[in-house]
Amino acid sequence: MLEPEQLxxxxxxxxxxxxxxxxxxxDASSPKLFGFALRILHKRELAEEVLQESFVSIWNNxxxxxxxxxxxMTWMSTIVRNKAFDALRKTDQIVEIDDDSFDPAVMAALESSDPTPIEALQLSDQSKALARCFARLExxxxxxxxxxxxxDLSHSEVAEQMKLPIGTIKTWVRRGLARLKICLNPAEQA
Structure with missing residues (x-):
């Protein structure tokens, strides 16, 4: 059994x-990850290639x-899964995974609708960027x-709550959103 703390x-x-x-x-994880890739791809050569690409990605990320x-193991399996699915898309193969003989935690991660670790990281980065840009507003x-x-208040409810004219609220919201867009996507403004 692979020890998560050691990994x-x-x-x-x-x-x-x-x-x-x-x-x-x-050495510790490649046999299991190769087996996983092979279950998805059904071709040894393709699974070997995907495993190699996956470990390059693991090294870089x-x-x-x-x-x-x-x-x-879930994080690495997700990388292998994504690389395997990319390979399948290139070859137009059908995906079949024998979930009876594979790690239940990995299978649960594959079937989960939760964000993958990479997606969660991207969401986390996006949240941080939004918070940073939001803090720059007046x-x-x-x-x-x-x-x-x-x-989820309407502009008129916001105006009532802040005791300001609705036109002022609409202007502040519009300008604030425009500033957030510029802050979050500076390349679009160039």
Whole structure:
């Protein structure tokens, strides 16, 4: 059985580009991950290729692994799954996974509608960016937007709550949203 704590330790070292830790991580987890890829792809050569691509991705992205979002094996399995599905899309094969003989935790992660670890990380990054941009707005504009969007109040309800004219609220919300868009997507403004 693969010990999650040991896998986490190796991933932390791999994030610092420790080749020995990467070798240990590969030796410990590759048989299981290869079996997983093979169950999806049904072709040994394709599974080997996907496993290699997956470990390159693990090497390059180990620094993004967050233990609070997923167990190490689930995180790596998600990378293998995504690479395998990419390979299937290229070959137009049908996906069949024999879930009776595979790790129940990994199968649960595959069937879950929850965000994958990478998706959760992206959501987390987007949330941080939104919070950073939101904090840059003037306080009254922040308050108007928060009441409108987080408390689901109409512009007239926001105006009533803030004891200001509705036109002022509409202007603040419109300008605040425009500033958020610019802050979140600076490339679009160039």
């Amino acid at each position: 986490k330790t190796w991933l932390v070292k791999v994030a610092r580009k420790d080749a020995e830790a990467f070798r240990a991580l590969y 180990a620094g993004t692994y967050q233990a609070s979002l997923a167990a190490p 306080s009254l504009h922040r308050q108007a937007i928060a009441l409108a969007f987080f408390h």
